[in-house]
Amino acid sequence: MHMRSSTQTPTRRSSSAAVAGMSIAALGVFLLAGICAPISASAAPAGCAALQAKYPDLKGKKLVNAINPHTPGYEAIDPKDPSKYVGFDIDLGEQIGECLGFTLTYKAVTFAALLTTLASGQADIVISDIYATEERAKAADFITYSKVFDGVLVAKGNPKKIDGINMSMCGAAAAENTGYVEVPLIQALMPQCKAAGKPEPTIQLYDNNANCIQAILAGRADTYINDVNTVDQAVKAYPDKLEKAIAVTIPYSVGIGVPKNKPEFRDAVMAALIEVQKAGIHMDLLKKWNLDVNNFEEPRILSVK
Amino acid sequence: MSLFVHYLSLPYLLEGIWFTVVVTALGLAGGLILGLVLAAMQLSRFWMLAAFARGYTVIFRGTPLILQMVFAYDALPHIGIKLSAIGAAGLALAANEAPFIAEMLRAGVLGIDRGQVSAGQALGMTPALLMRRIIAPQAIRMMIPAFGNETVSALKNSSLASVISVQELTLRSTQLASSTFDFFSIFFASGLIYLVLTTGVSVVQLLVERALDLDRPATQSRFARFMPWYRAPSLLQPISAEPSSAADTGLDAAVPHAESPKEAKASRADRTERSATLTQNDVVVDVNGLYKAYDKQVVLAGVELTVRVGEVVALLGPSGSGKSTLLRCINHLEGWDAGTVKIGGRRIGFREDGKPLSPRDMANERASVGVGMVFQQFNLFSHLTALENVAGPLRWVHGVSRPDADRRARELLERVGLSHRADALPRHLSGGQQQRVAIARAIAPNPSVLLLDEPTSALDPELVNEVLEVIRRLAVEDGLTMIIATHQLRFADEVADRVVFLSGGSIIEEGPAHEVLTNPRNPITARFLSVMEADKAPEKTA
Numbered sequence: 103m104h105m106r107s108s109t110q111t112p113t114r115r116s117s118s119a120a121v122a123g124m125s126i127a128a129l130g131v132f133l134l135a136g137i138c139a140p141i142s143a144s145a146a147p148a149g150c151a152a153l154q155a156k157y158p159d160l161k162g163k164k165l166v167n168a169i170n171p172h173t174p175g176y177e178a179i180d181p182k183d184p185s186k187y188v189g190f191d192i193d194l195g196e197q198i199g200e201c202l203g204f205t206l207t208y209k210a211v212t213f214a215a216l217l218t219t220l221a222s223g224q225a226d227i228v229i230s231d232i233y234a235t236e237e238r239a240k241a242a243d244f245i246t247y248s249k250v251f252d253g254v255l256v257a258k259g260n261p262k263k264i265d266g267i268n269m270s271m272c273g274a275a276a277a278e279n280t281g282y283v284e285v286p287l288i289q290a291l292m293p294q295c296k297a298a299g300k301p302e303p304t305i306q307l308y309d310n311n312a313n314c315i316q317a318i319l320a321g322r323a324d325t326y327i328n329d330v331n332t333v334d335q336a337v338k339a340y341p342d343k344l345e346k347a348i349a350v351t352i353p354y355s356v357g358i359g360v361p362k363n364k365p366e367f368r369d370a371v372m373a374a375l376i377e378v379q380k381a382g383i384h385m386d387l388l389k390k391w392n393l394d395v396n397n398f399e400e401p402r403i404l405s406v407k
Numbered sequence: 408m409s410l411f412v413h414y415l416s417l418p419y420l421l422e423g424i425w426f427t428v429v430v431t432a433l434g435l436a437g438g439l440i441l442g443l444v445l446a447a448m449q450l451s452r453f454w455m456l457a458a459f460a461r462g463y464t465v466i467f468r469g470t471p472l473i474l475q476m477v478f479a480y481d482a483l484p485h486i487g488i489k490l491s492a493i494g495a496a497g498l499a500l501a502a503n504e505a506p507f508i509a510e511m512l513r514a515g516v517l518g519i520d521r522g523q524v525s526a527g528q529a530l531g532m533t534p535a536l537l538m539r540r541i542i543a544p545q546a547i548r549m550m551i552p553a554f555g556n557e558t559v560s561a562l563k564n565s566s567l568a569s570v571i572s573v574q575e576l577t578l579r580s581t582q583l584a585s586s587t588f589d590f591f592s593i594f595f596a597s598g599l600i601y602l603v604l605t606t607g608v609s610v611v612q613l614l615v616e617r618a619l620d621l622d623r624p625a626t627q628s629r630f631a632r633f634m635p636w637y638r639a640p641s642l643l644q645p646i647s648a649e650p651s652s653a654a655d656t657g658l659d660a661a662v663p664h665a666e667s668p669k670e671a672k673a674s675r676a677d678r679t680e681r682s683a684t685l686t687q688n689d690v691v692v693d694v695n696g697l698y699k700a701y702d703k704q705v706v707l708a709g710v711e712l713t714v715r716v717g718e719v720v721a722l723l724g725p726s727g728s729g730k731s732t733l734l735r736c737i738n739h740l741e742g743w744d745a746g747t748v749k750i751g752g753r754r755i756g757f758r759e760d761g762k763p764l765s766p767r768d769m770a771n772e773r774a775s776v777g778v779g780m781v782f783q784q785f786n787l788f789s790h791l792t793a794l795e796n797v798a799g800p801l802r803w804v805h806g807v808s809r810p811d812a813d814r815r816a817r818e819l820l821e822r823v824g825l826s827h828r829a830d831a832l833p834r835h836l837s838g839g840q841q842q843r844v845a846i847a848r849a850i851a852p853n854p855s856v857l858l859l860d861e862p863t864s865a866l867d868p869e870l871v872n873e874v875l876e877v878i879r880r881l882a883v884e885d886g887l888t889m890i891i892a893t894h895q896l897r898f899a900d901e902v903a904d905r906v907v908f909l910s911g912g913s914i915i916e917e918g919p920a921h922e923v924l925t926n927p928r929n930p931i932t933a934r935f936l937s938v939m940e941a942d943k944a945p946e947k948t949a
Contacts, residue, residue: 168572171582178586184419184579209492209572210582215477219572222481223489312585339588 147381150201150374157370161203167195168225170213172310175331175391176231190391194247194375195229195358197383201374212309214281217241220359227360227371231329233283234357234404243365244357244404245372247384248397252284253333254347255318255326262324266350269294273301277314277323280307283354284327311336319343331393355399368403375401410589414596419579424600426575430496430565435558437501442508449513464506473567475499480571496568504561511553515546522786525740530800530848531774533767540803545790548619555612559605566601576600621790621832682904682919688716690752691856691888697736697746699912706732707743708912714856714890719882721899721920722892724909725935730892731783733909734858737890738778739769750776751855774804779854783861785841787833793820793844794829797851805852819847823877839870843877850881857881859891871895878902896939900924908932 154161169177169187177189187208199206206227211219216232219225220242234244256264264270267287272295278285285305292302306323308314315336317323326333330349337344358375360368378384379400388395414420448460467475479502480495490498519542527537569578580597584590617623692714699707707729714720722730735741737748739756742763747754755776756769764772787796797816801807807815820826823843825836833841842862849857859878863871875898881887882902893899899906903920908929916929927933 172585174586179419179582181583181587184417184583184586210574210578211572212570215481215570218477218481222484224480224484224492224572310581310585312581312588312590315588316590336588 146197146201147377147383149377149380153201153370153373153377154203156373157202157366160367160370163204165199165204165206165226166209166224167206167230168209168211168216168219168228169230170216170310171208171210171230172213172312173231173329173332174335175393176329177229190387190393191229191231193387193390194378194384195227197378197387198358198371198374201377202370212281213279216281217359220361223361226367227358229358231356232359233352233354234359235283235354236404236406238359239404239406241362242359243362243368244359245368245375246355246357246402246404247375247399248356249399250352250354250356251330251394251397252327252350252352253330254350255315255328255333255336255344256324256347257318257321258343258345260345260347264325265348267291267327269298269300271295271303271325272298273303274324275304275306275322277306277308277317277326279311279314279328280309282328283352287352288327315340315344331391355402355404356397357404362405368405372401372403410592411595414583414589414593415599417583417596419583420576420593420597420600423574423576423579423597424604426493426568426573427562427565427577427604429493430500430568430573430575431558431562433493433497434500434504434561434565437497438504438508438557438561441501441505442512445505445509446512446516449509450516460509464509467502468506472499472503472564473570475503476567476571492568492571492573495571496565496573500561500564500568503564504557507557508554511550511557512546514553515550516542518549519545520786520789522782522784523788525735526780526782526786526788526845526848527800528740528770529738529773529778529780530852531770531804532800533770535767536770536803540799541788548621548790551612551616551619555608558608558612562604562608563601678904678919678921685715685718685904688718690714691716691718691750692737692890693747693749693752694733694737695747695749697733697743697748699732699736699741699743705912707736709746710909710912710914712907712914714888716855716888717886718905719889719891719903721903721906722890722909723894723896723899723906723932723935728909729912730909731860734780734860734890734892737856737858738773738780740780750778774852777852777854777856779849779852779857781842781845781849781857781859781862783864785833785838785845785865787841787845787848789833792830792832793825793836793840796833796844797848800848801851815851816847819851820844822880823847824873837870838866839873842866842874846874846877846881850885850887856888856890859889859893861892861894863893863895894939896924896936908935910935 169191171177171179171187173189175189176191177187180186180188192208195206209219209225213230213232216228216230217238218241220228228242232238233250234246238244252267254264254266256262262270262274264274267284269291271288271291276284276288278288285307288303288305295302306317308317311328311332314323314326314328318326319340325347326336327350330346333346337346358371360371375384379398385395385398388397445460445463448456449464451457476496476499479490479499480492483490483495516538523541523545524537527541532540565575566577568575569581572578576597580593584593587593690713692712694710694712697707697710697712699705710729710733712720712733722733724730732741736743737750739748742756749755753772753776755772755778756764758764758768763769787793788799791799794813794816797819798809798812801812801815802809817826817829820829823846825840825843825847828836828840833844836844846862862878863874866874875895878889878891879898879902882889891899891903900920905917906920906923907914908916908923908927908931910931916923916927916932923932924936927936
């Protein structure tokens with residue numbers, strides 16, 4: 103009982119802080135939306151009519167978007183209406199759908215199951231802040247749309263002095279999501295640390311963001327490296343307990359996953375994304391969700407045999 | 408705390424309960440159906456089915472549910488079976504629950520006393536009927552606690568469906584925690600919801616247990632008790648009924664063999680006459696060269712036995728001499744290696760071409776030929792009242808209507824002096840009373856021959872006479888054909904027409920009861936009889 107009350111009090115305090123933080127953010131979004139209203143409220147960009155004529159099969163379809171809704175800002179349930187998913191990826195997907203004439207429903211799965219769900223046909227598309235790597239491109243084709251900046255989340259004061267995915271992590275415990283690209287990057291440090299006569303870093307694998315953040319709060323892990331926006335959200339929720347040590351660039355791009363055996367669909371999505379970008383919607387969405395506009399990237403297709 | 412209450416009443420989480428319950432229900436219902444099939448396969452006579460079921464159990468009990476969920480969701484579509492998320496979760500949970508439920512069912516079925524199964528077979532019940540009327544009702548009662556456990560575990564296991572996108576409670580909780588960062592409030596709330604659900608399961612389990620409790624009064628009186636006009640039943644009636652009915656029949660009080668020597672002599676003269684008539688009667692039981700061995704241990708070494716209508720034959724012999732086995736072979740509760748058994752001229756248990764009958768056909772044949780059997784351990788159906796033990800088989804096997812079956816059962820219970828205990832469960836009856844009910848049950852369908860396998864051996868000495876008296880009256884008053892394996896020499900002398908002495912699986916001596924018992928020719932018989940008499944001596948004086 104004692105433990106329960108002692109854990110609950112700070113939770114409530116910090117979460118009310120989070121709610122306050124969020125309402126400020128919401129206010130900002132509201133103002134931004136007001137400024138951008140003419141653009142984001144407008145109908146699909148001009149080129150979309152031609153695309154709908156070129157890809158008539160997609161028109162009126164209801165497609166399934168597999169997501170791992172644990173990354174506020176990209177995809178998470180709306181705290182005010184938990185029946186809805188909200189975030190940059192959600193908006194971007196719906197814009198692409200609007201352009202091609204299809205609508206999206208969502209299927210929430212673990213991060214590691216995103217591409218399996220796509221490959222098994224249980225989903226048609228994956229727009230869930232997934233980094234397009236060569237390895238993953240064996241399971242799905244990707245249309246990349248965003249650069250990747252990672253943040254290093256640590257406990258307040260950064261007691262282990264971690265400053266990136268480098269030798270400062272030797273001997274540290276890193277919390278990561280199963281299937282995240284950061285996992286092999288940290289694994290690659292192991293032989294280096296060993297060669298330098300230092301203890302190897304350890305990796306704790308969890309199922310979602312919340313668990314990784316809890317691992318640091320509970321003192322089980324020293325760091326959690328993930329997309330910088332996700333790290334910022336965590337710091338905002340627990341400003342007394344967490345901080346962002348540093349932002350690092352990672353040599354990947356974020357991509358939309360589509361089945362390998364549907365090149366026409368892939369090309370349609372790519373073409374729609376170009377239209378959405380040309381109309382300035384992509385940039386507006388980055389601003390709407392308080393994301394760094396430097397993330398913006400022109401689409402490319404990543405496909406391996 | 409307010410956040411905790413907020414999440415506890417959040418429609419988003421509460422709706423998640425629905426998915427949790429649906430997945431659990433699918434898993435349990437599917438698991439029950441699959442489990443029934445698996446258990447039936449494992450208990451089957453065909454080894455291929457049993458082996459297949461074993462293999463299934465090894466695989467699905469031996470792999471984690473989470474893998475099975477992912478398999479059903481992500482792998483099955485590759486072979487063209489694309490189930491919805493709930494469907495896949497339900498399928499995986501069902502496939503996973505099935506072996507556990509099958510083991511519960513199997514344990515329940517195997518937990519039923521074999522004696523009751525033998526008794527049901529002897530009454531001519533087919534395997535299906537036995538399962539439905541005798542095994543299942545008792546097994547289900549035994550399985551309820553285990554099934555409650557299984558339901559709770561399935562409910563908790565349904566949370567694994569979160570990995571395949573089923574919007575159940577756990578998935579909704581984690582998503583909510585990710586977007587609000589209110590980790591603990593949310594998980595305390597969802598934990599409490601799970602606790603409420605599992606408590607509900609426990610309550611249902613307890614209610615079902617109470618409802619099926621045989622020792623509880625029937626539903627009607629249970630409700631009636633809360634009514635203002637209800638009066639507790641007078642206890643005087645049942646208590647006063649016992650002594651009066653016992654006095655009426657003179658069973659419990661009277662010592663049955665208080666004949667004077669003169670009467671005994673007279674009856675002996677009668678019996679000589681009787682045996683002369685008996686030899687004219689038709690043959691009911693014809694055992695010919697019956698041979699049976701377990702591995703190299705010979706149990707029956709070519710037994711020949713003929714019993715005529717109305718004849719009472721006492722089978723005597725030391726323990727292990729083959730008496731029980733012989734009786735069990737006569738109504739084909741056991742198989743044998745060579746020889747034939749004919750009842751009323753029919754080879755019981757075999758088709759015209761000599762091939763063995765299926766268990767089902769054998770049951771029907773037993774019912775139509777009519778061989779009643781009374782067991783040493785009574786073997787009453789323990790979930791049925793005394794009345795139902797007698798009336799039930801009449802309805803199920805012989806198609807007698809309920810009023811007729813009840814009337815017949817009441818008549819017979821009255822004859823064995825137990826009309827006042829008609830509604831008692833076997834466990835509330837003394838051994839002697841149970842055996843009297845068992846006799847009533849065995850003679851209810853009017854068998855052409857009654858086999859009694861040491862009917863008094865399991866009884867306390869003071870209860871032996873009440874049972875022997877019932878048997879004596881069946882012989883004397885009804886002229887029922889009987890074969891009795893017994894150690895009661897005096898009883899055999901008084902009731903049996905003929906004594907057959909078995910030793911080491913062979914008949915070593917047989918003849919008119921009084922002659923063999925008083926003047927045995929075979930030294931083994933003589934030694935056995937003198938030992939038995941010596942054992943009896945103190946009892947006689949007592």
